[in-house]
Amino acid sequence: MNEKPYHDQKRQCRHCLICNTELGPHIRGRDSDDVCNDSQCQHLHRQRLTMAPEVYKPHLAFQQKLIRTRKLREQTRQEHIKAVQNREREQNLRIANAMVEHNPELAKNSIEVVMIPTGLSQMIKLDADRIDAYRSHLQQVASEAMDADNAASIPVDQHVLAKERLLQQEAYLSKHPHVRDRSDQLCTLCRGGCCASGANHGFISSITIRRQLDAEPQLSGEQIVQRYLGYLQDESINGACINQTDRGCALPRELRSDVCNVYFCDELKSHQAALETDSADLPTIVIQRTNHNWNRFETPHINPVEKVFLIKEGQLIELEQNTPD
Ligand code: SF4
Numbered sequence: 001m002n003e004k005p006y007h008d009q010k011r012q013c014r015h016c017l018i019c020n021t022e023l024g025p026h027i028r029g030r031d032s033d034d035v036c037n038d039s040q041c042q043h044l045h046r047q048r049l050t051m052a053p054e055v056y057k058p059h060l061a062f063q064q065k066l067i068r069t070r071k072l073r074e075q076t077r078q079e080h081i082k083a084v085q086n087r088e089r090e091q092n093l094r095i096a097n098a099m100v101e102h103n104p105e106l107a108k109n110s111i112e113v114v115m116i117p118t119g120l121s122q123m124i125k126l127d128a129d130r131i132d133a134y135r136s137h138l139q140q141v142a143s144e145a146m147d148a149d150n151a152a153s154i155p156v157d158q159h160v161l162a163k164e165r166l167l168q169q170e171a172y173l174s175k176h177p178h179v180r181d182r183s184d185q186l187c188t189l190c191r192g193g194c195c196a197s198g199a200n201h202g203f204i205s206s207i208t209i210r211r212q213l214d215a216e217p218q219l220s221g222e223q224i225v226q227r228y229l230g231y232l233q234d235e236s237i238n239g240a241c242i243n244q245t246d247r248g249c250a251l252p253r254e255l256r257s258d259v260c261n262v263y264f265c266d267e268l269k270s271h272q273a274a275l276e277t278d279s280a281d282l283p284t285i286v287i288q289r290t291n292h293n294w295n296r297f298e299t300p301h302i303n304p305v306e307k308v309f310l311i312k313e314g315q316l317i318e319l320e321q322n323t324p325d
């Protein structure tokens with residue numbers, strides 16, 4: 001009987017022994033090819049080497065079920081995200097097409113469409129628990145900052161990396177001032193949809209504090225904590241960052257974290273890229289939806305349109321809403 005050629009055996013498509021995800025072609029002799037890259041799958045598969053078979057078997061069955069359930073949940077979530085993105089994109093296009101039909105002069109030019117979220121807006125009195133939580137956070141990061149010799153000695157984390165990105169971004173926006181102006185304009189319309197995740201920390205980290213200590217070494221950690229607390233307002237936006245108010249962030253830009261100063265949502269970043277290659281006069285339809293930046297995919301269907309604007313020849317015009325389904 002003829003055996004399959006070796007290269008055919010090698011290239012058989014296989015599935016992870018734990019979670020059943022399809023794997024790439026098998027390379028003979030490599031044990032790790034039996035499971036996917038998921039660290040839980042790899043760990044569970046390795047445990048067969050150290051556990052007695054009669055103990056491993058029920059353990060494998062139980063853990064395998066948990067992993068498969070988790071993966072199914074993740075897959076369902078990813079499919080939901082794609083579906084919302086597609087439906088919103090299609091609706092945005094229908095809105096843009098309807099706009100061009102009613103304003104034929106727009107059709108002569110290429111037109112850009114950008115979608116933005118809406119920041120939360122309800123102001124409520126700041127309660128003592130929130131202030132206490134913010135104070136504890138500030139004291140913790142101030143103590144870490146005091147323990148460091150200087151900003152350069154703080155271990156690299158997302159806050160340290162944000163500084164690098166901020167420098168690059170500032171250089172980029174200085175080179176493209178129309179991109180900066182448009183970004184400011186859209187963030188003002190949005191009213192801080194991304195600040196909904198600032199909670200009681202405002203992303204203030206040890207590096208934010210250490211830089212101030214490096215610039216003003218006479219200050220104590222407690223004085224810096226009091227400086228931040230001094231910017232709190234009596235009221236802030238319900239469900240958002242403790243520093244967010246109906247007039248924007250209560251902190252001056254230089255006291256904010258680099259994470260805050262560097263952040264642009266994905267939709268705005270795509271718009272910036274489109275603007276970079278086009279003139280500042282590119283007519284733009286702005287579709288503002290009711291979600292904030294972090295709950296976009298919590299909707300079962302699609303996020304309703306809140307407002308539609310046209311930016312043309314430097315003018316921002318709010319358009320009557322007649323959203324096609
Ligand atoms: S970056 Fe995006 S979410 Fe944040 S304020 Fe600007 S438009 Fe809104």
Ligand code: SF4
Nearest residue numbers: 195198202241249260
């Ligand atoms: S500190 Fe200011 S910019 Fe940062 S999340 Fe809070 S309100 Fe937004």
Ligand SMILES: [Zn+2]
Nearest residue numbers: 016019036041
């Ligand atoms: Zn797996």
